[in-house]
Amino acid sequence: MRSRMGLVQIQDRLSNKDSLGGTSFNLDNMQEVVYGNRSYVAELVLDDVLADCRANANLPLTGGATIDATNACNILSNWDRRNNLDSKGAHVFRELWRNVDFNETTDTIFSVKFDVKDPVNTPRGLITNDDTRTALGDSIKFFRDKNIALGASLSDLQYIVDTGKNDERIAMHGGFGREGVFNVAETRGTRANDGANYVINFGPTYMQTITFDSSGPVAEAFLGYSQASDTTRPFHRNQSRRYSDKKWIRLPLSASDVSDQAIGDKMQLKE
Incomplete structure (x- = not known):
């Protein structure tokens, strides 16, 4: 899914479907594309999830109970389908998709199977069933049990810690490759730790x-x-x-720029 997102972003740039202007790359729009943090899986399946939820918001849970998904589905319908710091509801979709038994060649999730002749656009067409409905129900319950707001911004939940400054949190944008987010920022080794927050230890x-x-x-x-x-x-x-602020650093490449930005004493090496 991440590879497909990368290719789709290129196609969207060359056609200006991304509305960034022109039909080519420059430094500025390349940075916007790389850190646009689109969720390809959300673009692929969320409309189907929401249509089913609107038809019947009473979702099953693992174990046999049910849960009302009305609020969660309203939040997901307003989500920008990105993993930016101000994206609200990205975590609900993340756990939904984590609950879906999916890999790139799974035959039971999508109606259009993987086609080696069309690897960018297949598989697609989510099959909505009890498993996918339970996946969303369990996602909602997961956060409710941990008292995490379904409409929380990603910046509230996804971060690294600066132990040198009293464990100050630095919010991190980006998402999981499995979600189809090109800019990978992941929590590896645990499902979701620190009270369902995502402490980033892999990616950027x-x-x-x-x-x-x-x-x-x-x-x-x-x-x-x-x-x-x-x-x-x-x-x-x-x-x-x-990184958190998406403020890139201009690298000094000329001798004068290197000299102006040098820190400390110059060291000259000789054979």
Whole structure:
């Protein structure tokens, strides 16, 4: 799903379906595409989920009980289907899809099966049944049991911790590859920890975008996990905050820019 999202984003850029202007890439719209945080699975199946929920909002739960999904479905219908910091309801869909027994070649989830001749657009067509309805019901109950608002913003739930600043939380955008989010930011090793929050420990690493002008290369980048593991250093979570704010760093490539931005004493190496 993540690979398909990447290809769909390219197609949307070349046709301007993404409404970013023009039909090519430049540094700015490349960054918008990479950190647009679209959920391809949501784009693929959420309309079907919502249509079923509107028809019958009384959803089954694992174990035999039921739950009223009216509020959750209203929240999901207003969700922007992205994993940005201000996206409301992304966590409900995440747990819904986590509850669906899916992999790329599963034959029981989609009506249109995987076709090797059409790998970008298949599989598709969600089969709505008791399993998918239970998946949403269990997702709602999961957050209700932990007193997590179904309409919470992703920034409230997904973050890293700066232990050097009294465990300050730094909100992290991005999502799980299984959800079809190109910009992967995941919690590995646990389902959802710290009271159903997502403490990110996998995904954002070194990101770089680059183009060329008449003078040569123009590059912007950052390290999602920052530069220093030492919690007492000023660089411990500096670029994580830049990632959170989507504020790219222009890299110094000319001798004068490198000199202007140098930190500390110059060291000259000789053989």
